[in-house]
Amino acid sequence: MFELMKCAAKHKKSRKNGEDMKKLLTIAGLVLLGISSAQGQPLSPEGYPAKPVRIFVPFAPGGATDYIARVIAEKLSTRLGQTFVVENRPGAGGAIGAEAALRSPPDGYTLLIASASYTVNPAVIKLKFDPVEDAQPVVNLVVAPSVFLVSKETPVATLGELVAYAKANPDKLNYATQGTGSITHVTTEAFLASTSTKMVHVPYKGVGPALNALAANEVQVLFTDPGAAQGLAKAGKIKLLAVAGNRRLEQFPEVQTAAEAGLPQLSNYGSWQGMFAPKGTPVAIVDVLNKNVNAILSSPEMVGIIRARFALPVGGTSADFAARVKSDIQRYGDIARRIGIEPQ
Structure with a gap:
């Protein structure tokens, strides 16, 4: 040099x-750039970002998506020397905030961090944007399995016993969701279809009210995020039956996976958070965001933060994430059509 x-x-x-x-x-x-990349230093094309960057979160503050967005924003601010600001734009299952972000100028200064509901919404909501054609996937941030929960009074101790009980007692159990057409609704219906069981749907306005109803035995079944449920589960107020993932949870090592319980088809039903940009955002900006976020996700500190939230870092290329988004839209669309849910 x-x-x-x-x-x-x-x-x-x-x-x-x-x-x-x-x-x-x-x-x-070019040599200097290569050295910077090899040493894990931030890379930035043409001085990007030259001003603060907005990250839209299409949900209210306090949830899993809001949490990961704020951590990523903080880390990006440090690495790239500009403020990344989280703005919450809740409503319509995340559709309002997603539309606002993707309709913004494709200059890298408005981003979206959304959850897996982004891929459910096309099947249940008449969207004013195209979640594939109007979006540029940047990177998949994390994945988190869902868990099968039942009320303390429900006379089952395993997922297999729940299926057997539901078959013997059709429509005797109530299941809670975060609302009609939500990801919890679609995935629970997928569970019922795959096990040939019937339960009564009771929608709530969010996972908090649904968990409270489960603890009070107003409903008997809930399929949701383990992070939200851990307090009630550890206190013995609800029962955790199985994990819809490929590994057991470190915080609940005694709880089986769905595959171990004999239902491997339920292993991939969970949630994720990912970053998007409006379609047409320059490739160089997408690349710099992808590379810096991958560096953040691979740090031991970040891995610890994510695992403490019952999730795993993902990372990878923007093409990897784009493929997942398309695949999930197709999968959830097929489920919604099979159970008779129409976009509203």
């Missing part, structure tokens, strides 16, 4: 060798 810079300085005095000097300086710059 030093020799390259010396050579560039020597040729600076000669107009004849001006082109050689420019080439050498270009090479030197």
Whole structure:
């Protein structure tokens, strides 16, 4: 590196060798960029970001998506030297905030961090935007399994026993969701269809009220995020039957996975959070966001933060995330059509 810079300085005095000097300086710059990348330093094209960046979260403050967005915003602010500000835009199951973000100028200064409900919404809501054509996936941040919960009074101790009880008592159990057409509604109906069981749907306005209803035995079944349920589960006020994921939870190592309980088809029903930009955002900006977020997700500190929330860091390329988004939209659409849910 030093020799390259010396050579560039020597040729600076000669107009004849001006082109050689420019080439050498270009090479030197590329080498520096490579060194910066190799050492894990932030990379930024053309000075991006030159002003604060807004990250829209399409839900109210306090939830899992809001939490991960704020942590990522803080880390990006530190790495890139500009403020990344989280703005909550709740409503319509996340559709309002997503539309606002994706209708923004594609300049890298308005981003979206959404959850897996982003891929459920096309099947249940008449959206005013196209979740594939109007969006540029940037990176999948985290994945988190869902868990099967029952009230303390429900006479089952395993997922297999729940299925057997539901088959013997059709429509005797009530199941809670975060609302009609929510991801908890669609995934619970997928569970019922795959096990040939019937339960009565009772929608609530959010996971908090649904958990309270479960603890009070107003409903008997809930399929949701383990982080939200851990307090009641550890206190013995509700029972955790199984994990819809490929591994047991560190916080509840005694609880089986769905596959271990004999229902491997339920292993991939969970949630995720991911970053999007409006379609047309320059590739260089998408790349710098992707690379810096991947660096953040791989840090031991961040891994610990994410695992404490019952989740796992994902990362990967923007193409990886785009493929997942398309696949999930197709999967949840198929489920919704099978159980008769129409976009409203």
